[in-house]
Amino acid sequence: MKSDPVLYVFDLDGTLADTAGDLMGTLDHIMLGEGFAPTPLEDSRSLLGAGARALIVRALEAQDKEVSPERLNDMFERFLAHYETRIADESRLFPGVVEALDALEQRGGLFAVCTNKVERPAKLLLEKLGVADRFAFICGQDTFGIAKPDPRPLLKTIEAAGGEVRRAIMIGDSKTDIATARAAEVPVIAVDFGYTDLPVSEYAPDRIISHFSELPDAAAAFFAASEGGKDDVMAG
Structure with missing residues (x-):
């Protein structure tokens, strides 16, 4: 008796793809246009991960600056428009992503994305990177009007x-992804090469991988089919 398929729900920026160059380049374009200083690329690990609006706010806070809600909204809208013009100029899938998807698919795996990126650029980026059709559903920050770490985007993504x-x-x-998974009572594997100000081990994910080639075996630790077709979910 065949076990039910496993659904692998991926974050996007810093997980599936290295997008820092295009995101930070867009941020600098907006900030310089508003008379603010550019942001060093090396600061991206602590600034990225919560969506474009939060990125702008964090960059402003790093310069001890603040803008009105109206101005922030205008900067956000112009960020999205400019970002789409260069969305995959520098962005690339992390090494081993396609091979990991192939291996997991051979085991019957299904795939989805749950990101704090706005849905339209999330889909556009995945199309440009040639993998959009691998995902049964792509959830952005605005898809359900709720952002991670609220568990509802993840739960609704799983359902959809x-x-x-x-x-x-x-x-x-x-931290956002791990908190989301914990709140949804879903196991979580963290990559250690993404965008986080502290080492991801500080947030105690169930497993940590350093390359996507490690994902199939790490995931198998949670879903080991027993005789007779019943599954044991193993938290480790």
Whole structure:
């Protein structure tokens, strides 16, 4: 008797793809246009991960600056418009992503994305990177009007992708992803090469991987099919 498929729900920026160059380049374009200083690329690990609006706010805070809600909204809208013009100029999938998806798919795995990126650029980026069709559902910050770390985007993504919570696993790179998975009572694997100000081990994910080649075996630790077709979810 074949076990139910596992749904792998991925974060996007810092997990599936290294997008810092295009995001920070867009941020500098907006900040310089507003008369603010550019932001060093090396600061991206602590600034990225919560969406474009939060990125702008964090960059302003780093300069001890503050703008009105109206001005912030205008900067956010112009950020989105400019970002789409260069969305994959420098962005690339992390090494081993395609091979990991192939291996997991051979095991019957299904895939979805749950990101704090706005849905339209999230889909556009995945199309440019040639993997959009691998995902049964792509959830952005505005898809359900709720952002991570609220668990509802993850839970709704699992449902929309045709998965089940008991057979789902989150793969992310940050405190936000781990908190989201914990709140949804879904196991979480963290990559250690993403965008986080502290080492991801500080947030106690269930597993940590340093390359996508490690993902299939790390995920298998949670979903080991027993004889007779029943599954044991193993938290480790």
